[in-house]
Amino acid sequence: xxxxxxxxxxxxxxxxxxxxxxxxxxxxxxxxxxxxxxxxxxxxxxxxx
Numbered sequence: 001x002x003x004x005x006x007x008x009x010x011x012x013x014x015x016x017x018x019x020x021x022x023x024x025x026x027x028x029x030x031x032x033x034x035x036x037x038x039x040x041x042x043x044x045x046x047x048x049x
Contacts, residue, residue, distance in 0.1 A: 033040055 032038070
């Protein structure tokens with residue numbers, strides 16, 4: 001039983017890390033141009049309250 005829980009924990013940890021890496025890669029890919037490195041969207045000023 002202990003081995004099964006360790007395997008399950010390892011699998012879930014790997015899936016979580018892979019999911020978060022995929023989210024980060026998608027965000028970076030959609031924000032910057034791969035050729036020149038400039039922003040693909042106009043930079044909006046941040047509103048401070």
